[in-house]
Amino acid sequence: MDKFLELKELGFGSRMKRLSDTLMRDVKKVYKSLYIDFDPYLFPIYKTISDQDFISVGEISETLQITQPAVTQFINILTKKELIIVSPDENDKRKKLISLSDKGKALKDRLNPVWKIMQEELTSFIDREPTSFMNHIRLTEQEQQEKSLYERIMTRIRENVEIIEYSSEYDHIFHDLNIEWLEKYFYVEPHDKEVLENPKTYIIDNKGYIFFARFNGEIVGTVALINEKECYELSKMAVSPKYQGLKIGQKLMDKCIQFSKEQGWEKIMLYSNRKLTPAINLYRKVGFAEVELEQDVYYERADIKMVLTL
Template identity: 45%
Template sequence: MDALQGFGELGLGSRLKRISEHLMKEGQLIYDHFEIDFDPYLFPVFKLISQKDGITNTEIFNAVGLTQPAVTQSIHKLTKKGLIELIDDDSDKRRKIIHLSPKGKTLLKQLQPIWKSIDSVIKSFGMETSSSLISHLNSFEHKLKTHSFSKSVIKSLGNRHHSIQISTFQNSEAEKTAFYDLNEEWLRTFFYVEPFDEEVLSNPDKYIIDKGGHIFFTKLNGEIVGTVALMPLPKQNTFELTKMAVSPKHRGQKIGQQLMQYCLDFAKNLGLPNLILYSSRKLENAIYIYRKYGFVEIPVEPDCHYKRCDIKMEIVF
């Protein structure tokens, strides 16, 4: 017996809270499935900002009806993730005008088809007519219990990575250009291009291939949409999993995970004892994926060649 359901109208507030928490949890499963670093609780504020050509904190508060601390917290988290920019108001320097950042605009493109599917699935779950709000909630919660909401959304989006092929570096100009462009775009979106990055990206033969390393590409219907490299680290007697990047319009299709698994299988077949990678704790979703595949944190050496690096990870085969 569902106690809250038995309380009838008296349990309405608690039931709505339970449904909300369930949908937030399922929403996070959807974003995680498509490798998208987004918090469902940030949706109303992020969505509103994306619809406006500049908006203030107060305007967000009045529009969404959340508490001021909740709005402030959302803005702080979105700023920390680099998804929004706060710009001084020309007419009043005390005010900040909030816009999506370039990174936020890229993320928005990834989120829109997912939001469309979420909207469609919720509508299908709530199609039945009822004589009262409580009976409608009974029907809606029954759907949530008997049909996985997250799996329904993922299924409705279909297999978004069909026709994916992974190939090795053939030293063509097209591959060199793709290797540079994909990584350069990714670095500028999340960080900046460091001198060491520029050297490696401009000279993949010198720093990777000629030293016994490997570069791989993912192709979707013949178009290069992702890349990754295994770069030799002679001083550490191992390879670095590095320079993984996916085209902005194809992120969220698990291409990165396919590249990751391919590299792990390739390394095992070579008989390598381990692989290491360097990253930044800023990339929370990426760190989660690395841990999922078996990487564990190890100390970062003082002379690490990446300024942005504050975490080093290793997987032992």
Template identity: 45%
Template sequence: MDALRGYGELGLGSRLKRVSEYMMKETQLVYNHFNVDFDPYLFPIFNIIANKKGVTNSEIQNSLQFTQPAITQAINKLNDKGLIIYTLDKSDKRKKIISLSDKGYRTLDILKPIWKTIDKVIKEYTLESSSSLIEHLNILENKLNAKSFSSTIINNIKMDTTTANFEIISFDKQYAKDFYELNVEWLKAFFYVEAYDEEVLSKPDHYIINKGGHIFFAKLNDQIVGTVALMPIGKEGVFELTKMGVSPKHRGHKIGQKLMQHCINFAKVNSMPKLIIYSNKKLENAIYIYRKYGFIEIPVEENCPYIRCDIKMELVF
């Protein structure tokens, strides 16, 4: 049992300290992985110096509201690492101006993409809504315990370095097997394969392509890592955004969102009146993303083709 959780609001300070220490430790693992000689505790002061392009000790303190000893200690560490230089203020020789050294600027260039990824991962980890700070801490710590913070950042950075080889392509019969396997894997992970799923997935050309539908694939380094379909329904030019699946090892890199944006752009260009999504409310993150892209909930019809469906959404153009 987690004793700190049992303390409720009384343990808030200790909970925040624990989360802070964990994230600092994990961030250090990221720096070590990429051979960057940097300490996560130095980030706020190093970043202030980089942004100000010349700042005094007092200005750093006013900006961050840190104690003077903490600032002095960090500045000394930055100096020991050769990341900063001192110059005298031209108008007041008693003042020392702190700036990044050449090594500091080189280090900054290396750190920027890492910080960008850290920022993105933290946003993903803290995306859930909650009614109190304690509840939000519970959700955050559950995610941190379920999936290593450092490995998530490292994997995201590795993905970011390969985006030049990422593309979304249209259906080709050679990828029919990928379409089937990606969707079946997803269905088995969250639900089960219904008879209707099996029929459509086994014959995508018959049920989707030959009826005027479209299937797209996310291709990364010549490997199919995701797919989605726009399947025509009814006789009014309406399409169902469906059969979206992403390879398990490539999830968490917004490939699904890229596929969705591609479908929305495609629908607009081709003057489709609206897109329909059938889903299940237990897929909270997916529902959140659908709403983020403008889909709104509408009633589910009695003859819905999916047994698992308990929510229907539409995006009208």
């Protein structure tokens, strides 16, 4: 049993802190999953600055109703992170004006769509019919236990990942994402270099297909279905390290399987390496089964071949 239910109003302050800490922990997990270097405790100060072209310490203190020394402490942290610029007021040299730096503006662009979803999910969490305040807290705690704020936000964010078809304007991204992945785990083989530098020639013009994952207008992942003699090969799957918490690989995989079924193909196959345990587990999860690996496979790194019967 939750002791706070027994304590009732006597435990109000501690109970509010527990709920606040739980929600703050989830927000931190969201930022970490999206590879966004931002401390949620900086949000009030950072958002207040970002809403103005220039603002002073005194104005921030008055707006947020916190002391100037506390504001100065946060300002120092943001300055060290190079997210803001502090400059003297031309009309009053004793006064410092604060604005976002270019780095701070770029971060704001990444945070805005995340904040929008957070706002909507927190509203659905908290906004309910009038009731006693303590009962309101109890219901909010119950909602958090049933499905955490982190899960709610990440589910919504993952829904914003869309899979689009090939366009030659993304050839360089197809190349860069795959090179980054190969250099991280293996090395770039001659066959890789040839295909990645000429995807239209080696894949598209050979009756193959390339798909891209797009998130907030940015291409963040890719995969190809390459026409081979035996059947189509699922290959060249790569996801930007910044967005690997969004299950983009799963979405790309699902797209390839659904597309293959729509084409009426009997099977698709892939080559991989056993050290890529998460990837192998994903392949098995969607139905790929290991088959014998031929001796003359053109990938030196390949030590496993898998086939999915459609």
